[in-house]
Amino acid sequence: MRGAVMYAPGDVRVEERQDPRIVEPTDAVIRLSATCVCGSDLWPWRGIDPLQEPSPMGHEYVGIVEEVGDQVRNVRPGQFVVGSFFASDNTCEICRAGYQSSCVHRVLMGPLGAQAERLRVPLADGTLVATPEVPPDDLIPSFLAASDVLGTGWFGAVAAEAGPGKTVAVVGDGAVGLLAVLAAKQLGAERIIAMSRHEARQRLAVEYGATDIVAERGAEGVARIKELTGGLGAHSVVEAVGTQESMMQAIHATRPGGHVGYVGVAHGVELPGEELFYSHVHLHGGPAPVRRFLPELLDLIWNRRIDPGKVFDLALPLDQAADGYRAMDERRATKVLLRV
Amino acid sequence: MRGAVMYAPGDVRVEERQDPRIVEPTDAVIRLSATCVCGSDLWPWRGIDPLQEPSPMGHEYVGIVEEVGDQVRNVRPGQFVVGSFFASDNTCEICRAGYQSSCVHRVLMGPLGAQAERLRVPLADGTLVATPEVPPDDLIPSFLAASDVLGTGWFGAVAAEAGPGKTVAVVGDGAVGLLAVLAAKQLGAERIIAMSRHEARQRLAVEYGATDIVAERGAEGVARIKELTGGLGAHSVVEAVGTQESMMQAIHATRPGGHVGYVGVAHGVELPGEELFYSHVHLHGGPAPVRRFLPELLDLIWNRRIDPGKVFDLALPLDQAADGYRAMDERRATKVLLRV
Structure with missing residues (x-):
């Protein structure tokens, strides 16, 4: 063959x-x-x-x-x-x-x-x-x-506890991130923020159910998410990249008591324990x-x-x-x- | 005054x-x-x-x-x-x-x-x-x-999702760890493993509901927990110390899909992203x-x-x-x- x-x-x-x-x-x-x-x-x-x-x-x-x-x-x-x-x-x-x-x-x-x-x-x-x-x-x-990619994006949304009444942010606009948007929509999320600076992907994110697009990244991206959520951060954030920057962006964009679902395969990531401790987030993920x-x-x-x-x-x-x-x-x- | x-x-x-x-x-x-x-x-x-x-x-x-x-x-x-x-x-x-x-x-x-x-x-x-x-x-x-200390141990047990049918391990035998044992018992845990090498504290742990005592630490402690749980690890692990060693001990002692509740105030902890990713654990904690x-x-x-x-x-x-x-x-x- x-x-x-x-x-x-x-x-x-x-x-x-x-x-x-x-x-x-x-x-x-x-x-x-x-x-x-x-x-x-x-x-x-x-x-x-x-x-x-x-x-x-x-x-x-x-x-x-x-x-x-x-x-x-x-x-x-x-x-x-x-x-x-x-x-x-x-x-x-x-x-x-x-x-x-x-x-x-x-x-x-x-x-x-x-x-x-x-x-x-x-x-x-x-x-x-x-x-x-x-x-x-x-x-x-x-x-x-x-x-x-669908199963992985879906797991990310489930791990982030996307659901009715929730504001869900998705870090990463690859196939997994886009399908995490679709999953969040199917799971009943109220508001879905896709973080993307790529026009074609933004369009597909909106088609899949994104209600907001944030093009900024890092600290600026986090600030935009806070602005959109009354200063608190999203209830649920899906991390679909796997870098240090994207993980910290996801953690910082989540409100205390909120959930980070991470499915980007971690490469060179080190999470600072003290920052994680005071963030009060739930962290769950891994191979879907x-x-x-x-x-x-x-x-x-x-x-x-x-x-x-x-x-x-x-x-x-x-x-x-x-x-x-x-x-x-x-x-x-x-x-x-x-x-x- | x-x-x-x-x-x-x-x-x-x-x-x-x-x-x-x-x-x-x-x-x-x-x-x-x-x-x-x-x-x-x-x-x-x-x-x-x-x-x-x-x-x-x-x-x-x-x-x-x-x-x-x-x-x-x-x-x-x-x-x-x-x-x-x-x-x-x-x-x-x-x-x-x-x-x-x-x-x-x-x-x-x-x-x-x-x-x-x-x-x-x-x-x-x-x-x-x-x-x-x-x-x-x-x-x-x-x-x-x-x-x-009771509220903190209790939060640790709740964050680790201690409950009926669960095997709960507690890393740390200070007041918070001992009261996490008490909390796990109250929350209905089936089996509670206290990790302690201090005799008086072991006694109080047993009085509070511990069913097993593991005196080993680090990799040996993890191996003992695995032995006690059919090779899988505990469903729920409470981390009540806050050091790199205790956090990794908690993560490694938890089965895939299990929950780590961490309430030891993190000092100098850095969590390796790749290891966390493949561990498949849930991580939650912070100031109770x-x-x-x-x-x-x-x-x-x-x-x-x-x-x-x-x-x-x-x-x-x-x-x-x-x-x-x-x-x-x-x-x-x-x-x-x-x-x-």
Whole structure:
């Protein structure tokens, strides 16, 4: 089969890879309908995360089940399924508490390489969720978004306790931040402040439910949020970047007793304990347990209640994966879908 | 009146201070029944927190209302009242959300000097809570504990979401840690692990409801907690120390999706963002909004359902305040009550 392999920073090749097969009786093999490039794929592309050897890439996937192991009960060949970046048993105590991305048996999907024609999915029963029928093509991008960026933005909004009566601010206007706006809206937030200085993204944020746009960053951005909230700060702030500046911006923009939901993968962040102590905020986040939300998200997409697929502003054939990396690296695209 | 004043590290003198009087129409003046020395009073005593000038000391107080300003409605002369270390209006949006220690009009009580015969309490209506009648003397230590250490331990347990079915671990065996054990028990926790290597404190922890004692610290302490919780970590961990080591011990002892409630005043703490991200814990804490809990705590004490006053293991007359500081500094006492 064809699949994307990264050889070195800036060097992604789509080449012949061995077809995946059932290894464990709990595995499934799926034929991908679409996959995509993640912001986190850019770290090795940019040389920030070290690369030990040529590595299959990709961890976002939707597709048709081709084959299942003997112990798989919940999905069957022919079904259209969505999974996420951690395979999970969905039965351990941690999964049952809703933290499938910390499942005691979790398997990181990245090394299996979802930017490919086929993918082995471990722990299929606990990982994959099927749609009622094979969906029409126009819904594929939205289901693919559910695999990571929608689930992650949704977790950010849930971790920030977005809900009725709440003012929610979102730091970060990438795909995850934009979908955190969508999530806050779905969760019933009263007011949603998107922090963005990028016109096209501001427009999509408004379409997804943002009531206010704040273009300022850092201390100025915090001051604007305070102005908009009677001097108190937002009830809920979603952090969807992962830098020191964005984390402190999120904490400072939250009122005492409010909630910060952080889903930007932390890079070089050090939180000052004393400042955090006196901020009185709640802090929660981490790798999104997307599996917790998949049944609800798939239902919303199936019934066309949400359209998260709009975050894909460039679609390329799998064979042009490298162009997709380049477009995201150069910020010409927010999120690149790869047609398989 | 007599009152304690710190002149320099290690130099606390009880001397004549001006009698407090009503300044604002929302003030009350109380005659103290008892006061005490706080762990945080030791920072200037030890020269860790700088001292600009001779400073009245103390922020924990119970007593009889002597006089109230024209606008005070909720308390009246002759009532026995308990307040906490921040005066609060208890009506602003932050107070109504339960964060009175971040009240938009809060007044820090420390500089007013509660280690004295009398005390001015600003925002009396929002700050003071009266008991049904003047209590018998044997209940005074417990009501005094409610003013800070009980309210703080209780907030730690609430922030850590201690409750039925939960395993709660408490890092720190000072008065706050011990009372967090009591709080976890009252909140219905199934299992309570006190981390202590001090025999007398271990005994009081068990009396307050601890089901397990872990004497190990740091990585060994975390390993013991994991052993006791099927490898997962505790659901809830209260951090009642405030150092880098204790914060990391608390975070590492908490299972993914679990809650850390931190009430040890952070000194020199820096939280590594990446580690926090992958820990999947909830983090909440800060200066305890004791006022939120006072009505419930006073009721429990009045009805002799809890006995938090046992944390006072030394009682001295106010005039010997300096001996009290010395006893706590040298760890000869957990918590020193000063009789007024």
